[in-house]
Amino acid sequence: MPGPADQIVTVSLVDGVARITMNSGRVNALGRALRRALSEALMRVARDRAVTAVLLLGQPEAFSAGADVSELNSPESDNSQSGVAGLGSGVGRPDLRELIALVEDFPKPVIAGITGVALGGGLELAMAAHARISAPGARLGLPEIALGLLPGAGGTGRLPRLVGPERALEMILTGKEVSASEALRDGLVDAVMEDPGSPDAVRWTTEYAATRAPGRTRDRTGKVTEAAAVPGTVSRLAADAVRKARDPYAAQAAVDAMSAGIEQSFDRGANVEQEKFEERVKSPESAAQRHLFAAERAARRPAYLDTDAARAVRRAGVVGAGTMGGGIAMALASAGMPVTVVEAERAALDRGLAQVQKNLAASVSRGSRTQAGATQLESLITGSLDYADLTDVDLVIEAAFEDLQVKQGIFATLDRFVRPDCVLASNTSYLGIDDIAAGTRFPARVLGMHFFSPANVMPLVEVVRGSSTDDATLATAFATARRIGKTPVVVGVCHGFVGNRMLEVRSVQAEQLLLEGALPGQVDQVLKGFGFRMGPFEMGDMAGLDIGWRNRKAGGRTAPVADALCESGRFGQKTSAGYYAYVGREGHDDPEVEQLILEVSRKLGVSRREISDSEILERLLFPMINEGARILDEGIAERAGDIDVIWVKGYNWPAYRGGPMWYADHVGTGYVADRLRRYAEQCGDVSLLPAGFLSKAVDSATSGLGLPG
Numbered sequence: 001m002p003g004p005a006d007q008i009v010t011v012s013l014v015d016g017v018a019r020i021t022m023n024s025g026r027v028n029a030l031g032r033a034l035r036r037a038l039s040e041a042l043m044r045v046a047r048d049r050a051v052t053a054v055l056l057l058g059q060p061e062a063f064s065a066g067a068d069v070s071e072l073n074s075p076e077s078d079n080s081q082s083g084v085a086g087l088g089s090g091v092g093r094p095d096l097r098e099l100i101a102l103v104e105d106f107p108k109p110v111i112a113g114i115t116g117v118a119l120g121g122g123l124e125l126a127m128a129a130h131a132r133i134s135a136p137g138a139r140l141g142l143p144e145i146a147l148g149l150l151p152g153a154g155g156t157g158r159l160p161r162l163v164g165p166e167r168a169l170e171m172i173l174t175g176k177e178v179s180a181s182e183a184l185r186d187g188l189v190d191a192v193m194e195d196p197g198s199p200d201a202v203r204w205t206t207e208y209a210a211t212r213a214p215g216r217t218r219d220r221t222g223k224v225t226e227a228a229a230v231p232g233t234v235s236r237l238a239a240d241a242v243r244k245a246r247d248p249y250a251a252q253a254a255v256d257a258m259s260a261g262i263e264q265s266f267d268r269g270a271n272v273e274q275e276k277f278e279e280r281v282k283s284p285e286s287a288a289q290r291h292l293f294a295a296e297r298a299a300r301r302p303a304y305l306d307t308d309a310a311r312a313v314r315r316a317g318v319v320g321a322g323t324m325g326g327g328i329a330m331a332l333a334s335a336g337m338p339v340t341v342v343e344a345e346r347a348a349l350d351r352g353l354a355q356v357q358k359n360l361a362a363s364v365s366r367g368s369r370t371q372a373g374a375t376q377l378e379s380l381i382t383g384s385l386d387y388a389d390l391t392d393v394d395l396v397i398e399a400a401f402e403d404l405q406v407k408q409g410i411f412a413t414l415d416r417f418v419r420p421d422c423v424l425a426s427n428t429s430y431l432g433i434d435d436i437a438a439g440t441r442f443p444a445r446v447l448g449m450h451f452f453s454p455a456n457v458m459p460l461v462e463v464v465r466g467s468s469t470d471d472a473t474l475a476t477a478f479a480t481a482r483r484i485g486k487t488p489v490v491v492g493v494c495h496g497f498v499g500n501r502m503l504e505v506r507s508v509q510a511e512q513l514l515l516e517g518a519l520p521g522q523v524d525q526v527l528k529g530f531g532f533r534m535g536p537f538e539m540g541d542m543a544g545l546d547i548g549w550r551n552r553k554a555g556g557r558t559a560p561v562a563d564a565l566c567e568s569g570r571f572g573q574k575t576s577a578g579y580y581a582y583v584g585r586e587g588h589d590d591p592e593v594e595q596l597i598l599e600v601s602r603k604l605g606v607s608r609r610e611i612s613d614s615e616i617l618e619r620l621l622f623p624m625i626n627e628g629a630r631i632l633d634e635g636i637a638e639r640a641g642d643i644d645v646i647w648v649k650g651y652n653w654p655a656y657r658g659g660p661m662w663y664a665d666h667v668g669t670g671y672v673a674d675r676l677r678r679y680a681e682q683c684g685d686v687s688l689l690p691a692g693f694l695s696k697a698v699d700s701a702t703s704g705l706g707l708p709g
């Protein structure tokens with residue numbers, strides 16, 4: 001019965017238990033070939049009298065990562081033919097639902113032995129088995145929402161039957177994975193064993209087969225009876241989470257399916273699930289998130305990166321114990337790396353380390369970290385006032401005051417103390433890496449690592465490649481960012497790099513809109529309606545308006561409304577007044593601000609007018625896209641997808657809108673170019689004229705040209 005090792009499904013018989021092992025690609029994605037091989041193996045085993053039970057296994061890294069994401073693409077052309085990711089009728093039989101039904105209705109007990117990940121359709125397959133054993137390190141989840149989808153193969157029906165509706169909603173609406181011990185506690189798995197393919201697991205399976213009738217998950221009602229008795233319970237439990245979900249459309253669809261499956265019947269729920277799944281898979285929101293899935297993975301392979309050149313980073317240093325420095329130190333220490341934080345003055349160092357302690361204590365009381373974990377992390381962070389304490393570190397990240405001379409001074413000092421092979425990174429948000437590197441003996445080991453605030457939370461790191469940065473430096477910084485769980489994107493040197501350079505053009509337009517007739521509340525509301533969590537003015541108030549004001553003064557620039565606010569002492573939340581008036585953190589429209597804006601418009605001779613929401617949206621987003629086009633043209637970003645990843649991971653661009661460059665393609669690059677031209681004329685601002693590839697997309701009829709990369 002055993003099959004050759006290169007087969008994607010192998011079967012071996014041990015003490016009457018057929019171990020069916022999936023071995024397809026890196027993650028056992030349930031593509032057509034695997035589905036077919038698995039169902040054939042199951043049919044053979046069903047007929048084999050020597051087999052009393054089945055143990056369904058995967059590989060150490062993956063039981064299965066679910067449906068094959070690549071089968072989800074080009075839905076219009078493929079769906080009706082081959083089924084959506086093997087979901088539907090047609091050529092791709094058995095589809096995933098048929099395979100899952102085969103397992104659930106199998107004449108012999110089927111036990112899933114989960115190792116690595118069981119995600120999406122992979123977990124749905126495991127949930128259709130009659131019991132589940134998990135390895136201690138396994139991670140289980142239904143991450144479909146991150147692809148703009150709901151679980152499409154019975155997950156919305158089976159998960160609540162195993163873990164109860166509340167837990168099921170949490171897992172499906174956040175897409176977060178759970179550990180084996182959480183899964184055991186919640187009833188998602190029945191046992192945790194070191195090796196679910198071991199003789200112990202075979203014994204467990206035999207015993208299970210002998211003592212229990214193979215019950216179907218769909219028939220379990222214990223955990224859903226209460227919710228079923230009061231219609232509307234699931235919707236009520238989910239209301240808050242749907243609003244906060246990464247994709248509210250997919251979230252609502254999942255809730256509708258789960259409600260039907262609990263309040264009506266499993267089969268009714270399955271029908272709603274299927275209907276909603278088909279609708280979602282064709283939606284622009286899902287297409288956008290599938291684009292991001294691919295873009296994130298493409299960003300891990302920048303052209304300039306030679307991963308083999310990376311050096312080991314055993315210890316790290318951080319210069320500056322401010323908010324960014326402290327956050328970066330926490331991020332490094334979270335990955336088990338000892339970190340030395342150097343400050344110039346004792347008071348600043350103490351303040352910084354105390355803030356780290358405070359953040360850790362807060363995460364313990366929130367439950368996101370254990371006390372032991374926090375203590376361990378804290379013990380990895382050492383403060384120092386002496387650069388000599390950095391002599392044996394492998395990487396230093398400088399997070400000092402944003403001033404070129406200050407940074408040049410620090411790098412020149414570092415250069416004297418650290419080993420010649422130590423990587424020197426600056427967390428600058430705007431400054432030229434080449435200028436910083438120029439004052440060092442080995443500019444080749446200097447680059448930028450631009451973190452986002454709060455650095456211990458935000459996933460993005462722009463890895464800025466200077467003109468002298470060598471392969472080992474780039475690869476080491478990139479690998480370190482990945483090791484600490486961040487999403488690094490390699491970018492080139494320019495003012496503000498990719499993210500802040502695009503943000504700046506948005507800020508200019510936001511200010512301009514105020515002068516021409518809009519108010520902060522209207523502008524912020526439009527961006528929130530688009531899906532951003534915050535508008536530009538709320539963001540400004542939170543970050544503090546005085547920093548920008550100081551920078552503008554230093555650079556001889558102005559932003560009339562923002563300057564006027566600062567001149568009247570309105571620095572944002574920290575002074576309880578900025579674009580809004582604050583009670584605590586809650587902002588309210590302030591008639592004084594309106595007066596101030598009207599006054600500035602009057603002084604500048606701008607006649608105010610009613611500005612439509614659609615103009616506001618286009619005026620904010622299209623110039624950003626235009627800047628993105630320039631960035632691509634200049635080779636600052638390698639691909640359009642890199643820009644999208646930066647905006648989604650670093651600036652909370654709504655994932656279901658795919659990122660600015662994806663969005664441009666979605667609305668049509670020709671349309672974007674046309675509108676930019678119109679706004680350039682209307683505002684008398686040549687910087688708004690379409691640039692880069694957009695300038696070629698002249699005619700609105702040529703929308704959806706397709707972006708480079």
Ligand code: T1G
Pocket residue numbers: 026027029062065066067068069070085087096117119120121122124143144147149150151152153155297
């Ligand atoms: N389908 C196809 N390819 C996949 C895949 C999948 N589900 N998951 C990963 N890959 C590829 C990935 O593109 C990469 O390829 C390689 O595997 C390694 O991945 C019906 C409809 C499993 C935790 O959303 O979360 O089931 O770039 O680089 O960091 O309800 O991949 O090397 O060519 O990410 O070790 C739901 C997504 C599907 C899981 C591994 N499942 N995957 O992480 O490596 S929808 C998911 C992951 C579904 C059903 C619905 C991660 C991972 P390449 P990697 P990693």
